[in-house]
Amino acid sequence: MPSKISIRIDGELINAQSGASLLDAALAAGKFIPSLCHMKGLSSVGACRLCVVEVAGVGRLLPACTTPVQDGMNVTTQNDKLRRYRRTILELLFAERNHVCAVCVSNNHCELQALATRLGVTSVRFPYTFPRVAVDLSHRKFAQDQNRCILCTRCVRVCAEVEGAHVWNVVSRGVGSRLVCELNRNWGDSRNCTSCGKCVQSCPTGALAEKGFAVEEMTKRPEPISRLANLRGVHS
Amino acid sequence: MSKAKVATVWLDGCSGCHMSLLDIDEVLIDVVQKADIVYGPLVDAQEFPEMVDVTLVEGAVSSQDDLRLIQKIRSRSKLLVSLGDCAVTSNVPSMRNNIPTKVLLERAYVQGADVNHRPPTDGVPTLLRHAVPVHEVVKVDIHVPGCPPKADAIAFVVTELLSGRKPELAGKVKFG
Numbered sequence: 001m002p003s004k005i006s007i008r009i010d011g012e013l014i015n016a017q018s019g020a021s022l023l024d025a026a027l028a029a030g031k032f033i034p035s036l037c038h039m040k041g042l043s044s045v046g047a048c049r050l051c052v053v054e055v056a057g058v059g060r061l062l063p064a065c066t067t068p069v070q071d072g073m074n075v076t077t078q079n080d081k082l083r084r085y086r087r088t089i090l091e092l093l094f095a096e097r098n099h100v101c102a103v104c105v106s107n108n109h110c111e112l113q114a115l116a117t118r119l120g121v122t123s124v125r126f127p128y129t130f131p132r133v134a135v136d137l138s139h140r141k142f143a144q145d146q147n148r149c150i151l152c153t154r155c156v157r158v159c160a161e162v163e164g165a166h167v168w169n170v171v172s173r174g175v176g177s178r179l180v181c182e183l184n185r186n187w188g189d190s191r192n193c194t195s196c197g198k199c200v201q202s203c204p205t206g207a208l209a210e211k212g213f214a215v216e217e218m219t220k221r222p223e224p225i226s227r228l229a230n231l232r233g234v235h236s
Numbered sequence: 237m238s239k240a241k242v243a244t245v246w247l248d249g250c251s252g253c254h255m256s257l258l259d260i261d262e263v264l265i266d267v268v269q270k271a272d273i274v275y276g277p278l279v280d281a282q283e284f285p286e287m288v289d290v291t292l293v294e295g296a297v298s299s300q301d302d303l304r305l306i307q308k309i310r311s312r313s314k315l316l317v318s319l320g321d322c323a324v325t326s327n328v329p330s331m332r333n334n335i336p337t338k339v340l341l342e343r344a345y346v347q348g349a350d351v352n353h354r355p356p357t358d359g360v361p362t363l364l365r366h367a368v369p370v371h372e373v374v375k376v377d378i379h380v381p382g383c384p385p386k387a388d389a390i391a392f393v394v395t396e397l398l399s400g401r402k403p404e405l406a407g408k409v410k411f412g
Contacts, residue, residue, distance in 0.1 A: 094325070101412025102321055102328060102383035113411055120406025123324050123379035127372060132334035 023064035037152035041229025105218035106206030138188025149207035155199035244276030249295030253320035259387035301361035329367035
């Protein structure tokens with residue numbers, strides 16, 4: 001039986017299950033901590049760093065999604081420094097690829113776009129890099145557009161952990177990192193893809209989308225996948 | 237009290253932001269009571285005037301002409317507002333940026349054309365290598381994203397500015 005422990009989040013005393021992450025505990029207590037790579041039911045990897053928080057006595061910021069709660073923890077989730085860091089992270093995400101919201105299938109249904117609005121990002125202070133990246137339309141049902149990818153790896157994890165096919169991977173390092181299908185095949189030539197669409201539904205942006213949708217038309221439903229993952233105890 | 241001088245300018249964009257500006261409807265009446273529109277596609281001035289109070293910029297900086305004009309505008313404007321995603325992010329005009337301009341023009345005017353197989357040279361400005369947001373070449377005071385920004389947001393910005401306040405836009409506007 002998981003035992004209850006007490007932590008303090010933004011001064012408020014909160015009971016949490018031992019073994020839960022700080023992010024889960026904070027969300028359960030009704031707190032808002034921004035995140036993009038976290039998805040309920042999947043493992044946490046701390047890829048996007050948006051959920052960074054301050055923990056008293058720790059000399060660096062910690063991602064809430066990969067930090068387990070410990071009894072007596074004192075956590076700060078909102079202050080000027082954290083808000084500045086989170087805005088900077090979002091701006092760097094925008095600068096790293098070609099996010100043209102106006103012509104995106106996920107316009108108005110995009111987690112990156114919504115978070116930029118919520119965190120008050122009205123411009124990007126860093127020079128855009130305008131990388132030349134691939135668009136893969138070889139799959140019968142789905143499209144992959146790397147211009148919109150933020151490397152959150154939700155697709156990688158949902159495919160490996162829930163569907164069990166492990167079609168997606170990330171290759172290379174730093175700004176050169178790219179999402180690839182299997183050992184760098186076209187998606188349409190994948191041997192393992194079951195065309196289940198879980199990756200598409202999990203993708204927070206328009207990087208993975210169903211074919212046949214125009215601008216603003218692609219809405220996604222990750223919640224049923226999270227429920228399924230929880231039922232199967234993939235990552236509780 | 238003398239009226240404020242407001243200018244608008246249309247760089248590499250579709251004029252949708254100017255359409256949205258016209259969509260502020262009756263607020264326009266308040267605006268013209270407090271300000272004179274001294275330059276832009278909506279009025280007939282040929283030369284950008286000196287000492288403009290507020291300039292709203294639509295569009296990305298894509299050509300040598302855009303660059304020269306925006307530098308002149310910056311030096312003659314007290315407040316510069318990037319209006320819309322093209323000015324703020326370079327948006328759709330930037331989708332050409334990972335294609336070299338020579339290849340781009342060849343594709344459009346040679347491979348894509350039935351007659352006159354050469355890129356135009358007379359009366360058209362030279363393209364910059366990249367279409368860039370306005371704030372990458374001159375200082376911008378206020379960013380109003382949106383494609384186009386909602387009329388309400390533009391009305392809010394203009395009204396606040398004409399009342400001598402800096403509009404706080406966080407949470408009120410979005411990209412796209």
